[in-house]
Structure formats: C-alpha cells, structure tokens
Amino acid sequence: MKILAFDTSNKPLSVAVVVDGKVLAHLESTEKRTHSVTILPDIKKALEQSDLDINDIDLIAVAKGPGSYTGVRIAVTVAKVLADTLSKKLVGVSSLELLAANGDKAHILVPLMDARNDNAFAGVYQNSRDKFVSIIGDHHTSMEKLFESLKEYNEDQLEFINATPRLQELIQNQFPNSKIITSENSLPDAAKLAQLAETNKPVSDIDDFIPTYLRLTQAEHDWYAKGHKDDGNVSYVEEV
Amino acid sequence: MKKDTLILSFESSCDETSVAVIKNGKEILSNIIATQIKSHQRFGGVVPEVASRHHVEEITKCINLALDEAKVSYNDLNAVAVTYGPGLVGSLLIGIMAAKTVAFAHNLPLIKVNHLAGHIYSANFVTELQYPFMALLVSGGHTELVLVTAPGVFHTLGDTRDDAVGEAYDKIGRVLGINYPAGKKVDQMAAVGKDTFNFPRAMVQEDNLDFSFSGLKSAFINTVHHADQVHEELNKDDLAASFQGAVLDILSNKTFRALKQHPVKQLIVGGGVSANQGLRTRLAAEIKQRNLDMELVFPPLRLCGDNAAMIGAMAQIQYDKGDFAELDLNADPSLDFDME
Ligand SMILES: [Zn+2]
Numbered sequence: 001m002k003i004l005a006f007d008t009s010n011k012p013l014s015v016a017v018v019v020d021g022k023v024l025a026h027l028e029s030t031e032k033r034t035h036s037v038t039i040l041p042d043i044k045k046a047l048e049q050s051d052l053d054i055n056d057i058d059l060i061a062v063a064k065g066p067g068s069y070t071g072v073r074i075a076v077t078v079a080k081v082l083a084d085t086l087s088k089k090l091v092g093v094s095s096l097e098l099l100a101a102n103g104d105k106a107h108i109l110v111p112l113m114d115a116r117n118d119n120a121f122a123g124v125y126q127n128s129r130d131k132f133v134s135i136i137g138d139h140h141t142s143m144e145k146l147f148e149s150l151k152e153y154n155e156d157q158l159e160f161i162n163a164t165p166r167l168q169e170l171i172q173n174q175f176p177n178s179k180i181i182t183s184e185n186s187l188p189d190a191a192k193l194a195q196l197a198e199t200n201k202p203v204s205d206i207d208d209f210i211p212t213y214l215r216l217t218q219a220e221h222d223w224y225a226k227g228h229k230d231d232g233n234v235s236y237v238e239e240v
Numbered sequence: 241m242k243k244d245t246l247i248l249s250f251e252s253s254c255d256e257t258s259v260a261v262i263k264n265g266k267e268i269l270s271n272i273i274a275t276q277i278k279s280h281q282r283f284g285g286v287v288p289e290v291a292s293r294h295h296v297e298e299i300t301k302c303i304n305l306a307l308d309e310a311k312v313s314y315n316d317l318n319a320v321a322v323t324y325g326p327g328l329v330g331s332l333l334i335g336i337m338a339a340k341t342v343a344f345a346h347n348l349p350l351i352k353v354n355h356l357a358g359h360i361y362s363a364n365f366v367t368e369l370q371y372p373f374m375a376l377l378v379s380g381g382h383t384e385l386v387l388v389t390a391p392g393v394f395h396t397l398g399d400t401r402d403d404a405v406g407e408a409y410d411k412i413g414r415v416l417g418i419n420y421p422a423g424k425k426v427d428q429m430a431a432v433g434k435d436t437f438n439f440p441r442a443m444v445q446e447d448n449l450d451f452s453f454s455g456l457k458s459a460f461i462n463t464v465h466h467a468d469q470v471h472e473e474l475n476k477d478d479l480a481a482s483f484q485g486a487v488l489d490i491l492s493n494k495t496f497r498a499l500k501q502h503p504v505k506q507l508i509v510g511g512g513v514s515a516n517q518g519l520r521t522r523l524a525a526e527i528k529q530r531n532l533d534m535e536l537v538f539p540p541l542r543l544c545g546d547n548a549a550m551i552g553a554m555a556q557i558q559y560d561k562g563d564f565a566e567l568d569l570n571a572d573p574s575l576d577f578d579m580e
Contacts, residue, residue: 074337206300236276
C-alpha cells in the first residue's frame with residue numbers, strides 16, 4: 001500500500017510517503033511558514049524523493065483536526081480534492097490521535113492543544129494491540145474539567161503530550177507524578193499518520209468529509225445562545 | 241483553425257462557492273454556484289469563519305457538478321484558474337488550495353485571477369469587447385472606474401474613499417429593517433418611492449473620479465433616527481428612492497466625467513450592484529441624453545454576482561499570454577489593479 005500523508009493542523013507541517021510500511025520520504029518543518037504556500041510544493045517534493053508519481057498513490061491520509069481552523073482546512077481541502085479528483089481512498093485521522101502516537105504505549109495518553117485561557121483541545125487514548133483506542137473523545141475543555149475527568153486514573157500512568165509551558169505548569173500542579181511531553185518534543189509525524197490511517201476505514205463519501213473543529217464559530221455560538229434552532233429542512237447553502 | 245481551450249475555474253472570495261468550465265473565454269459550458277446567503281442571513285452579514293467552513297463543505301460537489309454539466313473530463317482541460325484576491329482570506333484559500341490540487345494532480349497550468357478583473361470580463365459573455373473600454377465596478381466590496389486599454393491591461397481612474405456602494409446599501413437596508421443583502425429590495429422600493437429627502441451627493445463637484453458614500457449613509461441614518469425620536473413616521477419607499485437617487489447621481493456623475501476624459505466605444509458595468517434596475521435605466525438614459533455613440537453592457541443577472549465563469553473569461557487572456565502561477569500561490573486579500 002502506497003500512502004501519502006500530511007498534517008498542517010498547527011504550526012508544524014509534516015508530509016510523508018510510506019510504502020508497505022517503509023518511509024520513503026519525510027518532510028518536516030517547525031518554522032513559521034505559510035502552510036497554504038508550502039503544502040503542495042512539499043507534497044511534490046516528497047513524491048519526487050520517493051520516485052513516485054501522484055497517480056501511484058493508493059491512499060491519502062490527513063490529520064483532520066482539531067487544530068488551527070485555517071490549518072486544518074488547508075490540509076483537509078487538499079486531501080479531499082486530491083482523493084476526489086484522482087479517485088483515491090481517503091482516511092482522516094484525529095490530529096490529537098496523531099499526537100498520542102508520540103507517547104509511550106504503556107501509558108494513558110492525553111494529547112493536548114493549547115486553546116488559550118487555560119483551555120485545550122484534548123482526548124484520552126489507550127494503546128491496545130497497536131491501535132489507539134479513544135477512552136474519552138476529543139473535545140474542547142477547560143484544563144480544570146479535564147483534570148477532574150482524569151482523577152480515576154493512576155497518576156503515574158498518565159502521559160500528557162504536546163504541553164505548552166502554561167499547560168505544563170497546570171499539569172505539574174495537579175499531577176506532579178505524571179509524565180509530560182512538551183510541545184517541542186511532540187511534533188506531529190506524518191509517517192505515523194500513514195501508519196494510523198492503514199488501520200482506519202476510508203471515508204465513504206468524500207464530498208461530506210470536513211474538518212473536525214470541535215467548536216462552533218463565535219457567530220453560531222451566539223446565534224444558538226439567543227435560542228435560535230436549526231430548522232431541519234433548511235439547507236444553509238444552495239446551488240443557484 | 242485554432243484549437244479550443246477549456247479552463248476549469250474556481251471562485252470562492254466571499255460567500256459563493258463557484259466552479260465553471262469555460263470554452264475559449266467566451267462560452268459557458270457550466271457555471272455551478274453554491275450560495276451561502278441563507279447561512280449568513282442568520283447573522284445579518286457575512287461571517288468569514290462560517291463562509292470558509294461552507295466552502296470546504298461544497299468544493300468537491302461543485303467541481304464534479306461543473307465537469308458533469310459541461311460533459312468534460314479532466315483530460316479535456318487545458319488549464320485551471322482561480323481567484324486569488326481581493327476577498328476574505330479564509331474563503332479565498334479554499335478555492336486556491338482546490339485549484340492548486342487539481343492543477344498538480346492532472347499536471348495542468350495554473351492561472352491566478354484578480355477577482356475585479358473577473359467582474360469586468362463577465363461582459364465577454366455578452367459582447368465583443370473593443371479596446372479601450374471603460375468599466376464601472378460596483379459591488380459590496382468595490383466601487384471603481386477602470387479604463388481597460390488592452391486585453392488584461394487595467395488602469396484604475398477612481399476608487400471609493402470609504403464605503404463600497406453595495407456596503408452602503410446593506411447598511412441603510414439594516415436601518416429599514418431589510419436583511420442582508422439589501423440591494424434588491426431597496427431597488428424595488430426606490431422604484432415605487434420619490435426622492436424627497438435630498439440627501440447629500442458627496443464629491444460630485446470635485447474634479448476627481450473618486451467616490452464617497454459614508455456621508456450619504458450617515459445622513460440617511462440620522463434622518464431615520466431623528467424621526468424615530470420625535471415619533472414621526474417616514475415613508476420607507478421615499479427613503480429608499482432618496483438614497484438610491486443620491487447613489488445614482490454620484491455613480492453617473494463620476495462615470496460620465498471619466499468618459500469625457502477618456503472617450504470610448506463601450507461602457508461595461510460589473511459587480512453585484514450592476515443588477516440594480518435603477519442603475520441600468522439611469523445609465524442608459526444618460527447615454528441617450530448625451531447623444532453618446534457608446535455601447536452600454538451589463539452582464540446577465542446570473543453573472544452580476546460572484547461566479548467562476550467570469551474568472552474563466554479573464555483566465556483565457558492570461559492563458560494566451562502564458563501568464564501562469566506556481567504551486568506556491570497564496571491568497572492576496574487586498575489585491576488591487578495597481579498592486580500587480
Ligand atoms: Zn465580487
């Protein structure tokens with residue numbers, strides 16, 4: 001199986017070509033670059049390094065969020081258009097699950113993305129038979145609530161992944177004996193993404209494939225807060 | 241005989257996702273437009289983050305519909321074109337990423353198109369363009385007078401100093417209780433009402449070709465608020481007619497000032513506000529009254545708003561010139577003619 005995998009969910013960018021479990025190309029960047037500018041040239045470069053044509057690829061794997069709204073949209077748009085236009089299989093993997101893949105498989109893994117003001121996108125995963133099983137689904141949460149939901153686990157078993165300095169401080173206060181992997185040491189790795197994708201089911205309808213934002217826009221949030229409800233029959237986008 | 245050119249074009253600069261297949265820049269084989277108006281009406285105007293999300297939801301559906309309706313496959317295409325500015329950055333990016341991906345996947349040349357140029361070249365579907373021609377661009381984001389001296393060569397003669405004309409319609413529409421986009425309804429009310437309020441016509445005495453609508457908008461809002469305070473009921477149709485009367489005076493004054501300086505054989509009107517019936521009638525009447533030997537061109541209503549067909553029309557000119565973009569193309573939200 002020939003897999004092209006990429007992630008632009010947050011500041012780092014990672015692209016990989018993996019063929020039958022072997023990593024043929026692996027491009028990574030942590031510099032502050034513009035993903036919209038670099039993603040396609042990087043995909044092209046990765047294929048060249050692998051001596052493959054895009055038509056040779058069997059499966060496109062993409063980190064589908066959560067993350068930066070623009071970041072996940074860029075990767076998801078490229079992935080869905082590429083899969084659709086070349087009739088390739090498409091697999092979307094949680095961007096948090098991809099971070100969990102950086103952890104120690106024996107631990108309870110808590111991948112995080114700092115969402116400011118002591119909030120985060122977080123999930124809780126456990127590795128069983130080389131698959132990551134989600135124990136608590138990806139969600140947007142205050143760190144306080146997250147800690148509450150983790151109290152039932154043995155502190156020594158917990159491993160927090162992708163902690164910014166502020167999140168690290170909060171975690172150390174709450175669970176001083178837990179393991180923490182900082183942001184610098186937990187870059188998303190597209191080669192691991194390819195691996196995760198192989199055990200996942202391809203999306204059945206590419207048109208309906210969209211990023212996982214895990215948060216409404218402010219405008220929608222305010223609109224619902226005013227008591228508005230979606231009328232089930234109304235489609236907000238219409239072909240004219 | 242010259243071989244036909246087929247361009248798959250993308251437009252996603254604001255709240256319409258559109259994909260079209262255009263033959264030789266002149267013939268629309270398909271022009272799929274998915275509009276998000278109903279979504280943004282919930283919020284009283286376009287919310288950029290919501291717009292961008294909808295574009296991702298619609299993009300592959302629009303591509304496939306455009307190809308199906310045109311009855312062509314990727315192998316038949318000669319190039320891929322896309323709007324790269326001006327517009328909302330998050331919205332522009334979806335069309336750009338999609339266009340770059342298709343160009344890369346099928347090894348097709350990529351063409352980056354200025355959205356404003358697209359609006360001007362929607363006239364290409366209506367008439368044979370004769371250079372030089374004058375273009376009046378009127379939309380929710382722009383109010384410009386542009387002299388087009390040769391294919392794809394633009395000179396901005398005048399621009400708005402504050403609000404775009406379509407923006408002014410939406411703002412006074414809100415005061416009249418009309419949901420966005422307000423242009424069509426205000427136009428209909430204006431047709432019924434009378435210009436009784438004598439709102440100011442900004443800058444019509446000045447010898448430049450720039451526009452200003454914020455003074456008019458403020459005068460309108462102040463008039464309505466004052467009436468509210470003294471519990472006076474104003475005739476809404478007359479208010480609309482008075483607003484539109486001032487808008488048309490300003491647009492027509494500057495347009496014919498420009499035409500006097502640069503006599504041409506064609507006046508092209510483009511952008512969302514070119515659907516305005518009052519504007520269409522007014523410009524035609526002025527041309528007649530001034531005895532000008534000049535063709536007045538309005539796009540058909542379907543091509544007044546944002547659409548990918550117009551992007552394909554402009555892209556053909558760039559295709560013929562060999563003006564191609566690379567896979568590192570980025571959005572340019574504040575792109576203008578003079579910045580290229
Ligand atoms: Zn427009």
